[in-house]
Amino acid sequence: xxxxxxxxxxxxxxxxxxxxxxxxxxxxxxxxxxxxxxxxxxxxxxxxxxxxxxxxxxxxxxxxxxxxxxxxxxxxxxxxxxxxxxxxxxxxxxxxxxxxxxxxxxxxxxxxxxxxxxxxxxxxxxxxxxxxxxxxxxxxxxxxxxx
Numbered sequence: 737x738x739x740x741x742x743x744x745x746x747x748x749x750x751x752x753x754x755x756x757x758x759x760x761x762x763x764x765x766x767x768x769x770x771x772x773x774x775x776x777x778x779x780x781x782x783x784x785x786x787x788x789x790x791x792x793x794x795x796x797x798x799x800x801x802x803x804x805x806x807x808x809x810x811x812x813x814x815x816x817x818x819x820x821x822x823x824x825x826x827x828x829x830x831x832x833x834x835x836x837x838x839x840x841x842x843x844x845x846x847x848x849x850x851x852x853x854x855x856x857x858x859x860x861x862x863x864x865x866x867x868x869x870x871x872x873x874x875x876x877x878x879x880x881x882x883x
Contacts (some may be wrong), residue, residue, distance in 0.1 A: 757866030788864070795835075795861040795870035802859050803874050804835060810839065810855055810876060817859065826858060836860050845875050853878050 802815040813819070818833040820826050826838050840856040854877040862869045869878075 791863040791871060792868070795863040795868075796872070798834060799859040799861045799870050799872040802835075802861075803857060803872055806837070806839070806855075806857055807874075807876050810857075817861070823858075826860055827869065829862050831866070835862055835869070843875070845877075847877075 742878060757877050790808075799814070802817050805812050805815045815837065817835045817837045820828075820836045820838045823840070826836050828836070830836075837857060837859040842853060843856045844851045844853055846852075854875055856873065856875055858871065858873045860869050860871050
């Protein structure tokens, strides 16, 4: 009797049917598992950063809105932030307020070769429960029109 017939499936017409060994399958599964875990970690980290950047964008928008309101009226008390009179307290977080702002008066600034007087406004808006903040500083010229 032919030896190829005795082995039933190991040899077919003189060619060897190849397959993976158990060790090869386990190694392939380990590599696949490590790859999936790495992608899951990166995806989760990116997902968290998307929300963090969204919170930061909201904080920057709130700070910009406050600066614009102060640009219209430097004495506006309804900017939605707490006015600080000591610049050292600017970064102190208060749970009841979204942020702080400080106005430095009588600041001179060179504009087109002339010195103009105005205010240096610094706005800090906190996010992520006060762990992080967005800061915007701007110069607002004093109204010299007399109105």
